[in-house]
Amino acid sequence: MKKINFLLFCVVISIVLCGCNTDPIHNGDPVDPSFGMNFPLEEFHRLGEAGDTVAQMELVKKHKKQLTANVVRKFPSLKNKESIRFVLGSGLAKDVLTGSGKKLSGEFKNELVIMINDSTVQDTLFLACGNGMLQKLFFRDYHDLGTAEQWRFTIEKGEGLAHHLSDIHAWVPVARDFPVRIKDKNGNVVPPERCLKEYGYWRTLLFPGDVIDMANGKAYNKLGQEIDFDRRQAETQKANQKLAKRKLAKQKKDAERKK
Numbered sequence: 523m524k525k526i527n528f529l530l531f532c533v534v535i536s537i538v539l540c541g542c543n544t545d546p547i548h549n550g551d552p553v554d555p556s557f558g559m560n561f562p563l564e565e566f567h568r569l570g571e572a573g574d575t576v577a578q579m580e581l582v583k584k585h586k587k588q589l590t591a592n593v594v595r596k597f598p599s600l601k602n603k604e605s606i607r608f609v610l611g612s613g614l615a616k617d618v619l620t621g622s623g624k625k626l627s628g629e630f631k632n633e634l635v636i637m638i639n640d641s642t643v644q645d646t647l648f649l650a651c652g653n654g655m656l657q658k659l660f661f662r663d664y665h666d667l668g669t670a671e672q673w674r675f676t677i678e679k680g681e682g683l684a685h686h687l688s689d690i691h692a693w694v695p696v697a698r699d700f701p702v703r704i705k706d707k708n709g710n711v712v713p714p715e716r717c718l719k720e721y722g723y724w725r726t727l728l729f730p731g732d733v734i735d736m737a738n739g740k741a742y743n744k745l746g747q748e749i750d751f752d753r754r755q756a757e758t759q760k761a762n763q764k765l766a767k768r769k770l771a772k773q774k775k776d777a778e779r780k781k
Contacts, residue, residue, distance in 0.1 A: 544626045544627065544628040545626075545628050545629075545630075546615045546618035546620075546626040546627060546628045546630060546648075546653070547615075547618070547630055547633060547648050547650050547651050547653070548567070548650065548651075549620070549626065551620040551621050551622050551624065551626075551651070552620070552621030552622055553621055553650070553651040553652055553653070554621065554651065554652025554653070555652070556592060556595070556596050556652060557589075557592050557593060557596065557636065557647070557649050557652045558592070558649055558650065558652075559588070559592050560585075560588050560592075561581075561585050561588060561589060561592070561649075562581060562585075563649070563650060565581065566578055566581055566634065566650075567650065569581070569632075570631060570632030570633065571631070571632075573632065575610060575632055575665060578610055578632060578634075579610060579665060579667060582608060582610065582634060582667050583667070586608070586667075586670070586671050587671045587673075587736075589608065589636075589649070589670070590603070590606065590670040590671040590673050590737060591673060591736070591737040591738075593606055593636060593638070593670065594606075594670075594673055594737035594738070595737060595738065597638065597640075597642075597643045598738070599640070599642040599643060600638070600640055600642070600643060601674060602640070603669050603670040603671060603672045603673070604669050605638060605639055605640035605643075605670075606636065606637070606638055606669060606670035607636075607637045607638075607639075607666070607667075607668070607669050607670075608634060608635070608636060608637075608667040608668065608669075608670070609634070609635045609637060609661075609664050609665065609666055609667060610632065610633070610634055610635075610664060610665040610667055611630075611632070611633065611635060611659075611661045611662075611663060611664030611665065612629075612630060612631045612632055612633070612661070612662050612663055612664070613629070613630060613659055613660045613661040613662040613663070613664070614627070614628070614629055614630075614659070614660040614662070615627060615628060615629075615630050615648075615655060615659055615660075616655075616656075616657040616660070617655065617656035617657045618648070618653050618654075618655055618656070619653055619654055619655075619656055620651075620653055621651070621652075621653065625656065630648070633648050633649070633650060634648070634649040634650070634667075635647070635648060635649070635659065635664075636648075636649055646658075646659065672686070673735065673736045673737040674733065674734065674735045674736070674737070675733070675734055676731065676732070676733050676734075677728045677729065677730060677731065677732040677733075677734070678730055679730045681728075681730075682724075682725065682726040682728055683696055683697060683702065683726050683728070683734070686734070690717060690718065691718070694714045694715065694717050694718055695714075696734070696736060697714040697717075697726060698714040698715070699739065700734070700739070700741050700751065701714075701751060702726050702727060702728060702741070702751060703726065703727035703751055703754075703755050704716075704717060704724050704725070704726055704727075705724070705725045705726075705727065706722060706723070706724065706725075707722065707723045709762070711755065712724075727751065727754060727755060727758065729743065729744070730744070731743060731744025732744065732749065
């Protein structure tokens with residue numbers, strides 16, 4: 523009887539150990555690819571296997587805007603970059619909920635972990651598979667890679683894209699993709715790429731209260747309505763023409779009074 527109990531005990535221990543040795547990430551189970559869209563996951567994993575965490579951190583830094591956009595598209599209720607944190611680490615994951623509904627536990631090595639702590643969303647998940655944890659992770663070592671990039675900002679009076687994206691190489695693509703109209707000092711609309719080639723005074727056709735949501739590729743006015751920049755440009759031109767006519771009429775009246 524004692525021998526049978528001992529054998530059963532050994533079997534239970536073996537099952538537990540086998541469960542803990544299961545790769546909770548790279549196991550052939552269905553994954554959620556949305557978090558890693560347009561990110562070099564295979565290269566990142568290869569570097570992690572080689573232990574080159576420095577190169578991994580450089581990849582995250584280079585693609586952090588894209589990673590931020592991926593998370594925000596998945597959780598559109600998120601508004602604050604401080605609610606998203608990226609961590610590179612190794613350790614033990616318990617009860618990782620896989621794409622097929624199984625719970626797996628095991629070691630992970632040099633994986634990017636996304637931690638979300640917001641009033642609307644609280645989750646911790648692996649970038650590589652998009653699977654969330656049912657229990658806290660046990661980190662053996664980790665590198666805090668900081669919060670997400672700011673993807674949403676409001677234009678205040680006297681501001682343009684450059685006030686929120688100081689690098690011209692950052693705000694010109696945003697102006698092109700939305701597309702936000704850019705004007706030169708004479709009020710002429712110019713292609714965004716021209717700003718990269720010429721030094722000058724550029725104005726964007728943005729109004730106070732406009733909200734730029736770079737993650738979702740949308741811009742809203744102060745009333746929360748999505749901006750139609752073609753329509754705004756046409757309306758602005760009409761308004762400027764009316765102002766010009768009023769100014770000309772006033773100048774004529776003033777000239778007549780002086781006669």
